[in-house]
Amino acid sequence: DAKTTQPNSMESNEEEPVHLPCNHSTISGTDYIHWYRQLPSQGPEYVIHGLTSNVNNRMASLAIAEDRKSSTLILHRATLRDAAVYYCILRDTGNQFYFGTGTSLTVIP
Amino acid sequence: KAGVTQTPRYLIKTRGQQVTLSCSPISGHRSVSWYQQTPGQGLQFLFEYFSETQRNKGNFPGRFSGRQFSNSRSEMNVSTLELGDSALYLCASSLSTSTAQDTQYFGPGTRLTVL
Numbered sequence: 436d437a438k439t440t441q442p443n444s445m446e447s448n449e450e451e452p453v454h455l456p457c458n459h460s461t462i463s464g465t466d467y468i469h470w471y472r473q474l475p476s477q478g479p480e481y482v483i484h485g486l487t488s489n490v491n492n493r494m495a496s497l498a499i500a501e502d503r504k505s506s507t508l509i510l511h512r513a514t515l516r517d518a519a520v521y522y523c524i525l526r527d528t529g530n531q532f533y534f535g536t537g538t539s540l541t542v543i544p
Numbered sequence: 545k546a547g548v549t550q551t552p553r554y555l556i557k558t559r560g561q562q563v564t565l566s567c568s569p570i571s572g573h574r575s576v577s578w579y580q581q582t583p584g585q586g587l588q589f590l591f592e593y594f595s596e597t598q599r600n601k602g603n604f605p606g607r608f609s610g611r612q613f614s615n616s617r618s619e620m621n622v623s624t625l626e627l628g629d630s631a632l633y634l635c636a637s638s639l640s641t642s643t644a645q646d647t648q649y650f651g652p653g654t655r656l657t658v659l
Contacts, residue, residue, distance in 0.1 A: 471648075478652055478653050479587070479636075480650065484645065522587075526643075526644050526646075534589075535586070537586075
């Protein structure tokens, strides 16, 4: 099962962009890249996912490297409510989610 | 639409007892997955059910079991509880139309404490 590597923690100032990196050097051609986040005392929530092309939604953007061995979740303007643990996950058809340890994002007012 | 609901939210049991946790998925969702979250091990996949059949299983002992009913509601059972089973148990549901792209929607979890 393909695994991901993320920094344990990151800090960002409020209202500044945040780039959360994820390495997945063993990704297969059919693995989708998913991002979830978990706010304190809540279950994880979906953020974004993609296969090859960059993706945007109302919460964030996902930039995927051309070789797909890494990706970056971009929060365009961090708010205090974005403080959470962010998980980068690879998933292939028929396989379960492996959440890993994630990146704990601290947003500084 | 109502979100994923889990009952009970908190539970205290003693070693050797058994426990049943319940999960009601989002209406129309046919896949339900269960996870265990502990400070030391993080989020670990337990099992996934789709149309009343277990489709995937994580690396947990047989004391952990589950089932899914025809209305997609799911239960998980832990028998002969151990101290190490203290954790947050999360349930997630999805449409499961295309598994690799499926978005999972998580419930708030059940906090189990084993004394």
